[in-house]
Amino acid sequence: MEGIKLMNKKITNRINVFLFLLPALVLFLVILIIPIGLSGYYSLQEWNGIGAMKFVGIENYKKVFSDSVGLGPAIRNSIILAILSTFVQLPVSLGLALLLGKGIKGERIFLSVFFMPVLISTVVIGQLWLKIYYPEQGMLSVLLSGFKIGGKSIEDGIVSWINNMNAKLPIPKPPYKNVPWLGNQYTALACCFIPILWQYVGYHMLLLYAGVKSVPPELREAAKIDGATDGQINKYIVIPQIKPIIKICVIFAVTGSLKSFDLIYVLVAKPKVADVPSTVMYNEMFSANNYGTGSAIAVMLIVLCFVFAMIISAIFKKED
Amino acid sequence: MDTNESINKISTVGKIVIYVVLGIWTIVNLFPIYWMFTFSLKGNDEIFGDNMMGLPRHWLWKNYASAMGTGNMPLYFLNSTIVAVATIAIVLIAALMATFAITRLVWKGREMMNRFFMLGLTIPIHSSLLPVFLILKKLKMLNSYQSLFIPYAAFSLAMGILICSGFMGDIPKDLDEAATIDGCGTWKTFFLIIVPLMKPAVSTVGIYTFLQCWNELMFANTFISTGKYRTLPVGIQALSGQHTTDWGPIGAALVIATFPTLLVYIFLSKRIQDSFIAGAVKG
Numbered sequence: 389m390e391g392i393k394l395m396n397k398k399i400t401n402r403i404n405v406f407l408f409l410l411p412a413l414v415l416f417l418v419i420l421i422i423p424i425g426l427s428g429y430y431s432l433q434e435w436n437g438i439g440a441m442k443f444v445g446i447e448n449y450k451k452v453f454s455d456s457v458g459l460g461p462a463i464r465n466s467i468i469l470a471i472l473s474t475f476v477q478l479p480v481s482l483g484l485a486l487l488l489g490k491g492i493k494g495e496r497i498f499l500s501v502f503f504m505p506v507l508i509s510t511v512v513i514g515q516l517w518l519k520i521y522y523p524e525q526g527m528l529s530v531l532l533s534g535f536k537i538g539g540k541s542i543e544d545g546i547v548s549w550i551n552n553m554n555a556k557l558p559i560p561k562p563p564y565k566n567v568p569w570l571g572n573q574y575t576a577l578a579c580c581f582i583p584i585l586w587q588y589v590g591y592h593m594l595l596l597y598a599g600v601k602s603v604p605p606e607l608r609e610a611a612k613i614d615g616a617t618d619g620q621i622n623k624y625i626v627i628p629q630i631k632p633i634i635k636i637c638v639i640f641a642v643t644g645s646l647k648s649f650d651l652i653y654v655l656v657a658k659p660k661v662a663d664v665p666s667t668v669m670y671n672e673m674f675s676a677n678n679y680g681t682g683s684a685i686a687v688m689l690i691v692l693c694f695v696f697a698m699i700i701s702a703i704f705k706k707e708d
Numbered sequence: 709m710d711t712n713e714s715i716n717k718i719s720t721v722g723k724i725v726i727y728v729v730l731g732i733w734t735i736v737n738l739f740p741i742y743w744m745f746t747f748s749l750k751g752n753d754e755i756f757g758d759n760m761m762g763l764p765r766h767w768l769w770k771n772y773a774s775a776m777g778t779g780n781m782p783l784y785f786l787n788s789t790i791v792a793v794a795t796i797a798i799v800l801i802a803a804l805m806a807t808f809a810i811t812r813l814v815w816k817g818r819e820m821m822n823r824f825f826m827l828g829l830t831i832p833i834h835s836s837l838l839p840v841f842l843i844l845k846k847l848k849m850l851n852s853y854q855s856l857f858i859p860y861a862a863f864s865l866a867m868g869i870l871i872c873s874g875f876m877g878d879i880p881k882d883l884d885e886a887a888t889i890d891g892c893g894t895w896k897t898f899f900l901i902i903v904p905l906m907k908p909a910v911s912t913v914g915i916y917t918f919l920q921c922w923n924e925l926m927f928a929n930t931f932i933s934t935g936k937y938r939t940l941p942v943g944i945q946a947l948s949g950q951h952t953t954d955w956g957p958i959g960a961a962l963v964i965a966t967f968p969t970l971l972v973y974i975f976l977s978k979r980i981q982d983s984f985i986a987g988a989v990k991g
Contacts (some may be wrong), residue, residue, distance in 0.1 A: 390982065401894075404809075404895075405813050405815050410805075411801060420828055426858075482915075500977040512944065512965055515944060515962055650926070650941075674930065698942075
């Protein structure tokens, strides 16, 4: 009798576990796990979504690096973004976090203001910057036309630089009258990176600030009594303590750069001007209907993100 | 005494430098938002003319009328709200249940299961884009609310479980045991004891999920092609395509899309920040 009761209890327990997990498992399998498998499968096929699939092996993985698809330059661009993110954006965030974390008047207000851009939709931010970068009449052009060095405005200087570069191309392009900020390959990428870097400073700052705040105040006090300056306290006490969070921020900055899509999609309509892997993938899938090559890029993106996350973790471990 | 004074002197100069730096950064952060509000009320003559950055001379509320009318912003707003509410509801139900199974029920493999769900934190949405698009196409579910809220829920789930685990771990296990002794079954314990105690987790997960789906572009742009189900990001893109020369209404649309988030942020800034910290630091 007791045995059967215990068994029944065990079975109900198992059924309960299953039922409690069911909604999450179904969502997870159908939307995340199975699609990864499908992406891997599509990436080995030549397929336009309508006709029959044709197995081509790893052909798509070679094809994506051809000039017509152009994944190579796109990956290079996103690595530049990752480097800028890690070595420009993160130090700014860390500096702000250390300043605010020290405990100054108005700390919370500054924190809230600096975090605000993170909450605004990337599309909204993209549209705003689209107006800022508008050729000739946009804010950037108007500002740069006003600044004159040696009788020539900065805007004019940039125009002649772009025209010089274009004239040297194998097929020269007609000269511009004013800078098409987002429409030429020399300035578009930088113009996209500025809002991306600007928007997420607040995000990293918030995480690092939380870390700075979690450093026990006694440690700070003790160092102060021993005569340490603020800089020394930050260098020898605070930063080593928040290393795990710095690691997370670096991982987010690098994988986020590899995955970035929204802002560049909104800002740059033309392909090949400021490509990143996601925009190349999107074009392959939904403009060119090359589902195979598009999926190959998707798979490579996942792998790249995992590999970079692991490399960064390893670097931080080695440092300890 | 001497050293103290010199420290104080340095810190007054230092303080001024600190506030100047923080002040400049405040302007860098607020200016685009200020500019958005002002150009939403201007006509082209002022936006392109001599009054690019100042307050509007003529307050053109008709920009808002046009964003609301021909711009269809109320519809996009409603769509975004429906999708966000449905996503949050699904994430909360699924995450609370799964967390309960992982942290409170005793069974082999719960650690493994947790690690499995945490994979979701690192999987980018890119890998699902095409397969989910094709699945939805096959099921004739493109251009519907569920084509967005189901994928959104799936991608917010890992963070939901992560946040819920943190909060559920704080609830003493004695409570479950007492409930069991009082004759509560597993389900009763979950609904009557655990869920009511998870209110802080509910708001944290809700806020996080809201921001994820309110601003999402890639899925929404792909899965929705008819105007009827457009969410705000896609709607703004469409609007910007129509009004290439007339910027005022676009500005108004941007304000309409941003305003609710900023308004909520003013009242719940600490809570919103905490939800981001909880998500990242524990991951």
